[in-house]
Amino acid sequence: MSCGESSKSSPEKKVEKESILDGFWMRKGTLQVVNNVTVDTLFYGEDIEGMKNVKAFSNGSIFWINNRTDENSPWTRGNGGYGKFEVTNDTLTEFMSHGSGGMGAAMRYFRDSLNQQSIEFNFAYNLNDNYYTQFGGAVPDSENKTSYAEYYEKLPSLRKSKIDGVWKRVYEISYVNGIAVDTTSVPTDAILDVKVFKDGYFLVQVDVTRLVDDPSKPEYGGGGNFGQFEYDGNGNLVEYGEFTSGNWNFPEREPRDKRNAHYAAVSFYDDDLYIQITKDTLNQGQAGRGVVYARVK
Known part of the structure; x- marks a missing residue:
């Protein structure tokens, strides 16, 4: 056309x-x-x-x-x-x-x-x-x-899911022994953390140029990631990252690399707000952090 x-x-x-x-x-x-x-x-x-x-x-x-x-x-x-x-x-x-x-x-x-x-x-x-x-x-x-x-x-559609859409990080929640101990709002004038889930793929971009404020520092470059994902509708999210951008210095990976995937528990407050809490399934040292995302409309 x-x-x-x-x-x-x-x-x-x-x-x-x-x-x-x-x-x-x-x-x-x-x-x-x-x-x-x-x-x-x-x-x-x-x-x-x-x-x-x-x-x-x-x-x-x-x-x-x-x-x-x-x-x-x-x-x-x-x-x-x-x-x-x-x-x-x-x-x-x-x-x-x-x-x-x-x-x-x-x-x-x-x-x-x-x-x-x-x-x-x-x-x-x-x-x-x-x-x-x-x-x-x-x-x-x-x-x-x-x-x-x-x-x-x-890219061919792999699957549809409830989590499909565009999302922006709005809060972070710290956990100790499974108990929430602190909630921090994410200042949108300092950090923009956005991600899209669609058809079995995800892409995230994190811009921290207002937070770091020094172009000479590696952290100024923020980060991004692309790959496939699975969400089973029962609160289990797996993100299979393939390649990154900015300062996220992870090696490129084959699609659906389970050993290096990011595993998270997901709970929806409603259709437009959810929290994901990293699982320490593979001893990645990332447990204890919950991230709340709001749907971008």
Whole structure:
């Protein structure tokens, strides 16, 4: 489906396109387009140089993460971003506000220097149920005969669950011997911890640039993680992280690596608020911390 083919009204098309975008997408390469005709595909991915780049769209929020490392960067893993998005007949607009690694540092710099809450990126795009392309960071000029587009394929849905959606950390609760001893609210002006669960995949971004406030420190890069998850509906959550961003210096792992997975007990206060408490199933030394997440609408 090209950007302007449907005869439906604009509101209907907007809802339809958002519905198609909803989910996780893996970048497979770059298309070279001349006179609106694709003439070459430059593939890259985990089979070529080990590159991975994932995007997630859900309920007006956009997440992305890659595993691209830079030995000259103070952050040992890839980059990631978080923001909001809008889609029209011919333009996909990303309003990026936070991130991890170099993206987190860049968003903090641009938000401060421009005195804005988010930075706007406009893309021309083509979209169907299985793939989409976005063109070069801007809508191409009609006089520019050659353009380049990022090419993404949709990851297959693995499962649906009650926990699907976009969530933001709002509280932390400390436990000793299974008893809650302290509750700390998470200041949103200092830390943004957001995660999305969808179709059996998860992606988290934690921006701490307002908390650390010193770009020379590794902690300034925050962190992110992508992988698969399982939630059984009975309070048991397993997150199988595959690769990270920012300062979360974990080695890349195979999908569904049970030995290095994160195990948590989950309890819902209601449909829009839940707590997860890390289990010490594998002696990971992380027990005693409860994290409360509120649904982002």
